Amino acid sequence: MQAVKDKLSDMSTMRKAKAEAKAEEKTEKELAKARVEVAKEVRKAKEAEAAMDLHVVKAEQKAQQEMAKIAQDQS
Secondary structure, rough: OHHHHHHHHHHHHHHHHHHHHHHHHHHHHHHHHHHHHHHHHHHHHHHHHHHHHHHHHHHHHHHHHHHHHHHHHHO
């Protein structure tokens, strides 16, 4: 009888340990997923910033060209 009780107790302990391990794995996966999402957003922000810098440079060039045209027309 005691052996049956011990076996049931062992099974219960194993079930709890498996549930805890599964919960821990799920938490780790969610954390890893969040890190990947953050990394993607950082990459997108850097790309957008680089594109914006490029647009600023192009706008400056256009402004300089227009200023040069105006200066030539006034001469």
